[in-house]
Amino acid sequence: MSEPEPLIDLNADLGEGFGRWRLTDDEALLAVVTSANVACGFHAGDAATMRRVCALAAEHGVAIGAQVSYRDLAGFGRRSMDVPPDELAAEVAYQIGALEVFARAAGARVAYVKPHGALYNRAVHDQEQAAAVVEGVLLAGENLPVLGLPGSRLHEAAGKAGLPVVAEAFADRAYTAAGTLVSRREEGAVVTDPDAVVERSVGIARSGQVLSHCGQRIIIRARSLCLHGDTAGAAGLARRVRSGLEAAGVRVEAFA
Template sequence: MSAVTVDLNADLGEGFGVWRLGDDDAMLDIVTSANVACGFHAGDPAGLARVCLAAARRGVRIGAQVSYRDLAGFGRRYIDMTPEDLAADVMYQIGALQALATAAGSKVSYVKPHGALYNTIVTNLDQAAAVARAVHAVDPGLPVLGLAGSAFFATAEDLGLRTVPEAFADRSYQPDGQLVSRRKPGAVLDDAEEIAERVAAMVNDGRVSAIDGTTIPIAVESVCVHGDSPGAVRIAAAVRERLTADGITLEAFT
């Protein structure tokens, strides 16, 4: 058995009412962890309950994907919130998903910020600290998924939270290790074989090619494939197949 293990995660439960986004069931057959929406950027209670039950039946770990309160913008718009308001929103979301996960016979095993919140707390210390404090207040044993070297990780580690660095299979990186804005060309990748090769280099060698062609180091314990990307299932399957072929064991980090 390989000594190298990595988690494969995807954002799921992002439909709303009759509107569906992505193929949650197909992705749950591929990933080892599911970042489940909590109703603030996407997801309605009945749909989230179904995703939690489907994940529990497959033994896939459930994570709370917390966000700004921004259904119309899918959580991809920055909101200038007070730390107190943001912390309360994060605690509320974790609690809501924990109830649904418990009812499904599982639990919330980690927390991952979504969208604009994820990107903001890479550098915004006040909001980063608010999210970290919220997670710690709910359950200091909950790991947090995010970007290595971020303000979020620094504040989380100060509180004693476990930090799990992730890499994005289908997103381009800037030379400083941050993600290229979705507003810019080339920010989202769509070639399944190219993405699989890229992920293999991340996991095996700890490196990735930035958008300017330079090679930068990357820390990765979990790989994210976005469930809402075009061809998401095909991309996730290609990544899993490539990692398995390289002798890497896919398993949840929790």
């Protein structure tokens, strides 16, 4: 019996602009990725941007995900905040609901939820904040999959609540030996060499392995691979990653 064909989803953070300012090349990335993590207005994004990105995603057949965040426009959602759980749950639901309006207008639906930045990292180990994110997803009224780091408190809380969980890996972020992301405050936290990013992507998709920041090989089992849309040349790198995956016999397909 032949081995099953490796399968991976490619996701990227999109709609990260506000007013006249745009950070991500949404049109180019939506021609490559299979899932779009759309900023919902708390770390980036506004109503017009959400509407535009949802319409483009639907046109390209790309799954739409709500990228929820702490309310931190000035810090791009990368500053950890001590938000009371009931308030955080309400804000998560609020963001999902806002994006759902524009997804439906485009003939699609919000297909999953992914925290952004500091909230993503906080929910890896903070049980209270992770539970609040899950409560917010439930409050939004849909049985939405939660995209996040495997083994995180977020996935633990989502699983207990009966929500589907989807394991995510990062091709362009360095990992610690424990399988968590190296802080952006540390040198080498972002992998910038395109060849290295492609090699890491193929390794994650085919063998579930990647080299940690200290050179140790670690296991990363993931159904979705994140490519950051806010880095220089992101669209070109995304095309290289997808081409490299397909050349290596990996099927690129959305999980939702």
